[in-house]
Structures are given as C-alpha cells and as structure tokens.
Amino acid sequence: MIRESRVRRVVATGTFDILHPGHIYYLEESRKLGDELHVIVARDRNVRHKPRPVIGEAQRLKVVQALRVVDVARLGDATDMFRPIEEIDPAVITLGFNQHFSEEHLLASLKERGIGAEIVRIGEYRGDPCTSTRRIIERILEIRGRP
C-alpha cells in the first residue's frame, strides 16, 4: 500500500501586537520548514509574561491573516494551549528568538499530549531598527509622549 503523501504543517505562535519585519522574518523562516504555515495568535488574557497587548486579539488576528506567508491563522485556546496544536497536527513548531518557552519543557509537554512535532528556534532578525513591539512602544513614548 502506498501511503498518501502528507502535507507538512508548520505552527508558529506569537502575540503580534504591532506588526514589524521581525515578525515577518519569523513567519517566513517558519514557512520554509513545511508546506503550510498555521499561526496561533495569543489571546489577550493569555499574555501574562509581558505587558498586555496594546491591540486586541481580534485585530491582531486580522493583521496576521492578511500576510501572504500565512496559510491559516487562528486565536489560541483560552485555557488549553495544546488544543489547537493537536487539531493542526504539525510536523514542526517554531519558536521566535525571544519567546520565553524552554524547548525541553515544551517538548516534554508535547510528548505527554501525544504530539510528535519537532521544535525549531528561529534566529533573530537584524535588518531594521524597530523590530520589536517593545522598542516601537519605547520610540512612541520618546517622540510623542513629551508634554
């Protein structure tokens, strides 16, 4: 029996609060690792390791969906971060250079849930001066926040 050739899905995740070329680089590098790029956009309530996003989740999702490199984008699950990953069943999950997950812990948790995806950390993009949402916000406070 010949096995049906399987679409190789890649999952990328993030907040994507104010879109910049660092995000685009992360997504483009992720896309190269498979046939379809699925993006899970963090829910507002689940962003806890850094300040709450400036832009609400529905609007952040719309901007990510508009990118050419993205095949499918959806919001994360409100309570179970692994549920959308189970549904997508990816061959690869990518992490951004500054994402706070530990690869080992994540891999262990995926195994517990029976998810066999490989984890790939994407390197830092260094092409532009304002490629972090934090830096863009700092710049706005600096140039527009003066009384």
Next chain:
Amino acid sequence: MIRESRVRRVVATGTFDILHPGHIYYLEESRKLGDELHVIVARDRNVRHKPRPVIGEAQRLKVVQALRVVDVARLGDATDMFRPIEEIDPAVITLGFNQHFSEEHLLASLKERGIGAEIVRIGEYRGDPCTSTRRIIERILEIRGRP
C-alpha cells in the same frame, strides 16, 4: 487589429506607519477595482501634513510588501509624487477615507501630467476599535505612558 488586453493597475498610497485592519480594508477594496495592486509608500521626508512617522520608510515598505493583497509596493519619489504614477500607468488611483487630497485638485494635476487615471475614494472601515495610527499611538500613550 485586435488590441492586446491590458492589465488594469490600481495605485493605492499611504504612510502605513503602524499597520492595522483599516489599512488592509483600504488595500483590499482598492485591489477589487483592477487586476494588480501597486502601493506607493510615503517617504519619511514627505509626510508633512501630520506628525512624522514613528517607523522609518524602509521598514514601513517591508510590512506593506508582506501583505497578500499587494502585488508591488515601492517608496514614493523624493521630490515628484507623480513620477511613480506615470511609471505604473494605472487605470485607477484610490484615496483612503481620511487622505487629505482633494479629488478635484488631484484630477487636475494628473491631467496636466497626461495621466488619465480615475480617482476612487474608499470608504471608512469600522470593524475594529484601533483602526488609525493616531488612535493606536494615543492608546499607547494612555496605557503605557503613565509615570
């Protein structure tokens, strides 16, 4: 003689300082008016009718180029705003709902330059709360600018 069927190009323009769904709506509505969407991204030095952009022109261009709806994006000319329009030779030029051009003046200037494009004003997008760069910046100053 049968005339070769001509690609109907649409030109959209803007600063696109911090990308939001209002920009995407403007570009998607523009794209529907033809076969190819060409976007002219304003040069930093040419943004004079509102505060200077937070994000530099090269970075703003990269984000616009990453959108699925955009066929070609380029920076505006440093001194002659009509030069890229002459080069693209569009059937339609679209204006955003809040762009400061007067349709009549623009049409007169295009005629003077021998550019026969139609001008279409795209309506306002009302789907999300933060669909203007000004409002996004105000929100950042409000929630992050407190001492």
